[in-house]
Amino acid sequence: MSIFERYLTLWVALCIVAGVVLGHVMPGFFGTVAAAEVAKVNLPVAVLIWLMIVPMLLKIDFGSLGQVREHWRGVGVTLFINWAVKPFSMALLGSFFIGHLFAPLLPAGQISSYIAGLILLAAAPCTAMVFVWSNLCEGEPHYTLSQVALNDVIMVFLFAPLVGLLLGVASISVPWGTLLLSVLLYIVVPVIVAQLWRKVLLRSGATGFDRVMRALQPLSLAALLATLVLLFGFQGEQIVRQPLVIAMLAVPILVQVYLNAGLAYWLSRRFGVAWCVAAPAALIGASNFFELAVAAAISLFGLDSGAALATVVGVLVEVPVMLSVVRIVKATRGWYEAGASRASTALEARQ
Numbered sequence: 001m002s003i004f005e006r007y008l009t010l011w012v013a014l015c016i017v018a019g020v021v022l023g024h025v026m027p028g029f030f031g032t033v034a035a036a037e038v039a040k041v042n043l044p045v046a047v048l049i050w051l052m053i054v055p056m057l058l059k060i061d062f063g064s065l066g067q068v069r070e071h072w073r074g075v076g077v078t079l080f081i082n083w084a085v086k087p088f089s090m091a092l093l094g095s096f097f098i099g100h101l102f103a104p105l106l107p108a109g110q111i112s113s114y115i116a117g118l119i120l121l122a123a124a125p126c127t128a129m130v131f132v133w134s135n136l137c138e139g140e141p142h143y144t145l146s147q148v149a150l151n152d153v154i155m156v157f158l159f160a161p162l163v164g165l166l167l168g169v170a171s172i173s174v175p176w177g178t179l180l181l182s183v184l185l186y187i188v189v190p191v192i193v194a195q196l197w198r199k200v201l202l203r204s205g206a207t208g209f210d211r212v213m214r215a216l217q218p219l220s221l222a223a224l225l226a227t228l229v230l231l232f233g234f235q236g237e238q239i240v241r242q243p244l245v246i247a248m249l250a251v252p253i254l255v256q257v258y259l260n261a262g263l264a265y266w267l268s269r270r271f272g273v274a275w276c277v278a279a280p281a282a283l284i285g286a287s288n289f290f291e292l293a294v295a296a297a298i299s300l301f302g303l304d305s306g307a308a309l310a311t312v313v314g315v316l317v318e319v320p321v322m323l324s325v326v327r328i329v330k331a332t333r334g335w336y337e338a339g340a341s342r343a344s345t346a347l348e349a350r351q
Contacts, residue, residue: 012228020232020236048223052223061198071140078151091169098114106245120310121288136326249313257321265332269343286325287322294308294314
């Protein structure tokens, strides 16, 4: 891992601060950038998200889906958390904390929008940063690759219906045309472009492919940091004006991350999953595809909406919290392996 990647939290923090400060002192500039949109899609943000996502998607070999069978217990746990627990738990947490507990302290007109942003944040599992988290916790790379590839395939078909269902349950009007456009722009098209580009690059051999990937890695991270500056610039005035709102939005996100990471880790232990698979399973189960969430929130509700602010708070929370999860799973490896070994022996005896 490069020095740049090792100190990613520092760069993220600096970009967040820079975005908030610049948004506060240069509202006119950020207003102009915010106005550069077509069909409710902000063009500068869309370009940056593509630059961020496509290099990450180039790493994904959908042929690795055949390896899912090798780690079927870990894959099963993560799929259960990602698609049967996380979106619904966030809808419940958002409704409880934002819709009820904190409601008297929040602007009444934005409460449903805040909840919508939280739902968007949890409705898709992370694809890009997962490789970083897995690498930090010495996760099994083939499991990580096959799990991300499988999640991406599922996301193409489930993201829009799942978001529509949960927003409907939360009594929020769903602009289906804009939602489907977001799925097309930020999932379907990038996946197709990345896979076609991957095939072209691999024709020059693995060495040429690796060389291009090394060259693109800084571009992807730079796009991430530039996106943070823009997003926090767009929301800078709100963040400075409403620090209490930011803190309240962070609560359900924090609870959701630790709840789902802990549940994935515990279930993996109960099913005797190897630690090198369980560690990234916990991280994949807890992390969110915040790039897609931010883009979808802006497309669906606008740059100045509560939904966009909620997804930006997700970005604020994501990196430091996921790094803490990495530290937790590494610190508990001995405890985990003792229990997983007993569970694996018991399962084999039953078979």
